[in-house]
Amino acid sequence: MLAGSFTIYCEFQIQCREGSKGGGNAKVPVAICNEKEFDSHPKVEQTFSDYLEYWQDYISNSYPSDNQCLYLKDWHFVRAFPEYNAYKTPLYFCSDWLNEFWDTGESSKDDYRFVYMGPKGSWTPFHADVLHSYSWSANICGKKQWLLFPPGEEVHLRDKFGNLAFDVTSEDVHNPEMYPNYQKLSQQYKVVQHPGEIIFVPSGWHHQVWNVEDTISINHNWLNGCSIDLTWNFLKRNLKDVENEISDCRGMEGWNQQCQVVLKSLTGSDYTDFFELCNNIGTKHLQFLSQSDICSTNEECDRGVGHCKIKGSQKEEQKEMTGNTSAEVSQHPNADLEFQEHFVPLNNKCHSVFDLNRLRIVLESLVDTEQLECQKEVQNLLHQLNSVF
Template sequence: MSSPPTATCLHATRDYSSCNGIDTLDTPPTYTEFLEKYLEPNLPVLIGPTLTSKWRARQQWVRSDTGKPDFDRLREQLCTESVQVPVADCQCKDFTDQKRSTMDLKEFLDEWETHSRTNSPSRTYLKDFHFVKTFPAYGAYETPDIFCDDWMNEFWTRRSDMDDDYRFVYCGGDGTFTPFHADVYRSYSWSANICGLKKWTLFPPNQEHLFQDQLHNTVYDIENVDPILFPNFHKAKRFTIFQQPGHTLFVPSGWWHQVHNIGDTISINHNWCNGSNLDLLLDSMTSDLKEVEREIDHLKEMMDSHEWIETCQKLLLLNSGWDWSTLWNMCIIVRDRVKKQLSGEDVSKAKTSVGTFVQDGVEHIVIGLKE
């Protein structure tokens, strides 16, 4: 599959210069309001607890007397069988991330509760836990209406060739944190705080040159920045907010951020995308592809055009997690679903069939909905 037409520069059509803060809404907006004020202009917003007040997670995962996690109930409801969960060591850097491993969920809860009882800082952070995939019948929450136009999770959860999604639960004690980053594929994300307090520091797009050193390495921890390696980082525009229990933060596409947990925290997070940020995903992937092409440019003369394209796409998939086929097929699934809905068909239980064929030495993916 060849590259698409050259896209405009990432975020070039959006103006962040007039953004002087992050809106806070006590009442959830209508979808039209959310679309016009936040999705399309790609601006963050913090929404009050009414949005999540009926969630089972908010009602059963937190002790009403202390506001802390109900460890006994969590173990009772979630640890009837051994469940392996992904964890990060917040005191051990691993390239641009933290050292990752897996841990038994009950063991994690036991360790976390020990730190909680003594009010001591934690270093183990349960992150990127595919909760819905692990407990499909549990019903911890319902995706708010304003976030339901979610092409990313629609595509991944419909696929029959893999079992994956971008719906996560995060659990961590005081002092745990997520390093400085922009979300995967430059997707949107929403994060609902179940308990605890989160400190978010967000940076509007178009400042990436201030985050990098001469070797294009990016700042890891904004609270410990080497002024010699990153002499211009202090110039970057940023906003800091404290997310209370029950509140939900919408993080727009391409906004770099770092998150610190204050006290024991549980949050629910989705990465997602739709037509409003499709151009930003496209620009991000275009940029990643150009980087791949630069890295292996010395091999180009050794390949014909099909081999060059396929090699770059395979490396793009390995490096970024997506390639043009993935993005294109996601759009096909959404298109087919909309067409079926307009014709009155029920697609709620449809799955995605995936197949391949080879033409002119190039493997092509065939994808579509099946009942």
């Protein structure tokens, strides 16, 4: 899960008042770490220069416990400064459907690339990442401490009302009357992340993070063909929960649509959004393959550094991992991809075939879903995918 001593290509130099290219006047989201609002910290908006001034004062006063501990987090830096090119995405994380979707066409309103910076003692409460996506976090400077819990362990960190713990290190979780299943907790991992290191958080792993020192980090949420089924299953589980909660209204007109509205409010996506992402990615892969010679049926293809080997026929996915050496990695054709160039499969036809097959499997489940209004579009894309295989 750790990429030790990884040098992220970065010229992320912060200037206190002016910032880069007017960045000092940028509006940034700031969390108040010593307050609680529902299941997170309340947020306020400040200018970047005001936050840096606060941070300097906070350090100068030896991190006073009676002052607010403010954490600049979830700052869409790349979206705010698209020409700055502060860093390059590490090769292993370049196949990124989520940000590719948001970066293109009418969807270019958002992204899941963030800058975090905060003083010693700032922290993020216990949670799992949006849409059960993967995430990676690179420390530019400073040190973080992570507590990570494999999928399933979080059920032992729910209170008697079913709510996740806000702080898994608090004394409250040891109270059996409030957290009756805490004693069943069996697995957790403590990781200290140093400057220049990247941590990869797998799908569905709950975690809590502290800044042990004054820290600046870059964080991405992402998904691709290796995890699209995990996101789809996450949405299905949440929709089932929504349907159970409002089952007394099932006979009312528009019930399915209302369930989708609630689903989106809880997870950040509904079924239509999910299909739009699939359609966006699938269409690009199909266009690429239409201009390339697809692997022959018996040809074994390596879909890239550290990924599964696959057959061109795609009738079965082999789980043998490639054994590329560091020399092979350095010679990989995509090694110098810029941050925005996360569409790695366009340089690897077998990678595209793998991704399309994973997409096809998900769409076969999605096509019969009565909650989806764009059934014809799903059927059309699925027909095109089936023609490849």
